[in-house]
Amino acid sequence: MGRSLIGPRIRERRRALGLTQADVAAKACISASYLNLIEGNKRNIGGTLLQRIAAQLGLAVDDIDGAAERRLLDDLEELAGEALFAGLQLNRSSASELASRHAPWAHALIALHRSWLDRNRAVDALSDRLTQDPRLADAVHDLLTKASAIRSSSEILENVHDLEPAQRARFASIVGSNSRKLADVAQALAAYFDSTHADARSNTPVEELDDFLMERDNYFPELERVAAEFRVAAGIEGDCGDGELLAFLERRHSVQLRVQAAADLQPGLDPRDFAYDPVARTITIADSAPPASRRFALARTATALHDDGRSIAAELGRATALTSDMARRRAERALSSYLAAAVLMPYAAFRDAAIRSRYDIEYLARRFLASIEQVCHRLVTLRRPGESGIPFGLLRVDAAGFVTKRFALPHLSLPRHGNACPLWAAYGAFQALGAVVRQLAEFPSGDRFLFVAQTVEKARPTFAMPRRLLSIMLACNVLYADQTIYGDGLSTASSAGIVPVGTNCRTCVRRACAYREEDPIIDA
Amino acid sequence: MAVRILIVEDDSHLVESLTFVLEREGFEVRAAIDGEAAMRHLRFDPPDTMILDVMLPLLNGFEVLKFVKSDPVLKSIPVIVLTAKGQAHDRQMAETIGVEAFMTKPFSNRDIVDAVRHLTARA
Secondary structure, eight states: OTHHHHHHHHHHHHHHTTOOHHHHHHHTTSOHHHHHHHHTTOSOOOHHHHHHHHHHTTOOHHHHTTHHHHHHHHHHHHHHTSGGGGGGOOOHHHHHHHHHHOHHHHHHHHHHHHHHHHHHHHHHHHHHHHHHOHHHHHHHHHHHHHHHHHHHHHHHHHHOTTOOHHHHHHHHHHHHHHHHHHHHHHHHHHHHHHHHHHHHTTHHHHHHHHHHHHHTTTOOHHHHHHHHHHHHHTTOOSOOOHHHHHHHHHHHHOOEEEEEOGGGSOTTOOTTOEEEETTTTEEEEETTSOHHHHHHHHHHHHHHHHTTTHHHHHHHHHOTTOOSHHHHHHHHHHHHHHHHHHHHSOHHHHHHHHHHTTSOHHHHHHHTTOOHHHHHHHHHTOOOTTSOOOOOEEEEEETTOBEEEEEOBTTBOOOSSSBOOTTSHHHHGGGSTTSOEEEEEEOTTSOEEEEEEEEEEEOOSSTTSOOEEEEEEEEEEGGGGGGSGGGTTOOOSSSTTOEEOOSOGGGOOOTTOTTOOSOOSSOO | OOOEEEEEOSOHHHHHHHHHHHHHTTOEEEEESSHHHHHHHHHHSOOSEEEEESSOSSSOHHHHHHHHHTSTTGGGSOEEEEEETTOHHHHHHHHHHOOSEEEEESOOHHHHHHHHHHHHHHO
16 A cells, blocks of 8 residues: 555645644755645655654654554454354455544454454464363263163163063163263363362462562572572582481481382383381482482482471462462472472582582582482572572473473563473484583564573383483673683674574564564564 | 174273173174283284274274275275364364274264164274
């Protein structure tokens, strides 16, 4: 459209401001009759003249030359293309009229269209979930099979007149027992829909935990204090090995470690998980659990027994951000891990080693007999005022790209759900299993971050199952890069070699990105 | 010699009533309660007609059907697949592999007897 709208726009705006053609023309150094021709769309206008007139009318050239309307028109055209409106003969010229005369209405239509598309997408996702949910399919199948059994047996009772008394009793009992089972299945199905409903809101507990950790800057001085006190009580001076923890558990709490063959674990139990039985006073852990996981399990149990869970309960008591039980349980688990990490990687010693090694995560893992994931987690907690480390953000993604853990930073937005930007080092790490991958990344805002990622492998249930790989990524503002070994040799002073990234496709404005797989929600 | 039917269904009550109904019609009936048991029957004592549920423990109905329809000897055995209403995808899948008839749960005894008669008469 462009030109066809410029004239009327100028006229409309001029009148709205209560100006005459002569007023505006004089200030724009043209004759009133020439302005009249422009307003009547009988003369082309552009360049500096357009700028002068726009300035007189207090408008941006973008508004007046139609760039904004062109975008609006493109959006309206997309809307007109919906099959829903096929019979309405919506065309570009009437769209142009709407855009020029009633721009706010056109914007309202576009906003409605977008939210309608979003809802449709959500509905599609939900219906995918329903058709693919194995529990639902099982329940429906069960329901119909029980109904078949009832129908078949009752037809026998009804139609076969020479049934023996024993046969009659048998089929009557089949009808009876299946009717009861049918009721059970129906109830389970009803309960399932209830829980599906609950699941639909279950993003909230994760978000609540996120908010809680952010609010506290992921640093809990009281837990650090309890951890230090525990180390004194357990007589741990330097590094804390299994031996010290086991001795403490046995001496103070008569708790023993029971190592169980992975093959004997109950099915479904993660080989890295552990179980504490307060009655038998045993900690059971799989013989296949990596040493770091075993030590972490011992530390979690020992610290929980040491202060009877009081310190964590106190933190939770202060946490107003946690409203649901689910969020509180998640937070409890997160804080119990925090406490164990604070025992195994004591604040001052860990910070010191981190600074001296320039945040070499592989060195820190060896030095503290910890896993890479545990080290990355601990680095994120070095936020003690006056004695902090580099502020790091943390992200963990699975092989499907899904974000499974996150701790954001100011100006570093990490996606809450779904996938992050495919260009991130977190994904690049999957191309170099086990190796540390670094990257200088620049966001559309111009903020630059150093990304450091490494894959970690968790035990898989059986050989036949795929390898369980996760990628852990640390992120820090590029200004801190020189304090880490990962900044060595990277030119942080120029933009050469910097990877242009976003948060994820849906929110990213880099339209021409070769890696784009999904359109942005909002066209920029 | 009586026509032999193999019912592959994991619900024992449904198996019991179907067996009763089909035996009264003069068929010789055997049953398998999971996919692997069905395979054993098919290998060692193949039936004349098979009634096959889709959702089975161990090996599902499609896997059993695929085994039957890709075996040069067994593929002539007519198969009635039991499905649930609305499971268009299941039907499509069974049709792709090869199936003689569908029966939608919950069916009546008459329907299943008629279907079995129709298929065995054809064979």
